[in-house]
Amino acid sequence: GNSVTQMEGPVTLSEEAFLTINCTYTATGYPSLFWYVQYPGEGLQLLLKATKADDKGSNKGFEATYRKETTSFHLEKGSVQVSDSAVYFCALSVVDYGQNFVFGPGTRLSVLP
């Protein structure tokens, strides 16, 4: 079956530090990959996505590259801000039949001033 694994949190960083949140996946077929962000008390927002191998999704300074050879989609940001404190979810989608949208468990990020 399809699954997503994320690094355990919480992750605590100082402002302007470099961020990496690891995500690996297992999928039948050819998935699309996503990162969602959830700020405290809010719903999930789509942060970025990539739909084929070697695609790079980017938004708000965050980037992730679809690596088929390592089945990974790691999230990176060069310089985090306090406002980036949130929970980040990696997800995959395989359009086939039935429900094929799978989320990882989420990684909580805290950025300290």
Add this chain to the structure above:
Amino acid sequence: SQTIHQWPATLVQPVGSPLSLECTVEGTSNPNLYWYRQAAGRGLQLLFYSVGIGQISSEVPQNLSASRPQDRQFILSSKKLLLSDSGFYLCAWSVTSGRVETQYFGPGTRLLVL
């Protein structure tokens, strides 16, 4: 543009009382619709999804039910709430373009069962 609404935003209910949470989507037609639950500090648990009016698939057996009376309306219900039903309930809709399905989430309803 598409928007998704959920109400109420917050709800406090006694154990054994009924529940009705509503989700509506604007700006699209025939969306796939989803209900998720998120316990405090936890990930997402898919409860129900629907690919069309009257078509509901349940992912987790429990005392909750879902209905889709109109194309862009998705309702989560319970006849008798349990303490364990407390959580953050998220509605989502999705659009498929080619072989890419993308989900978009509503603002959520926080439910506290006492």
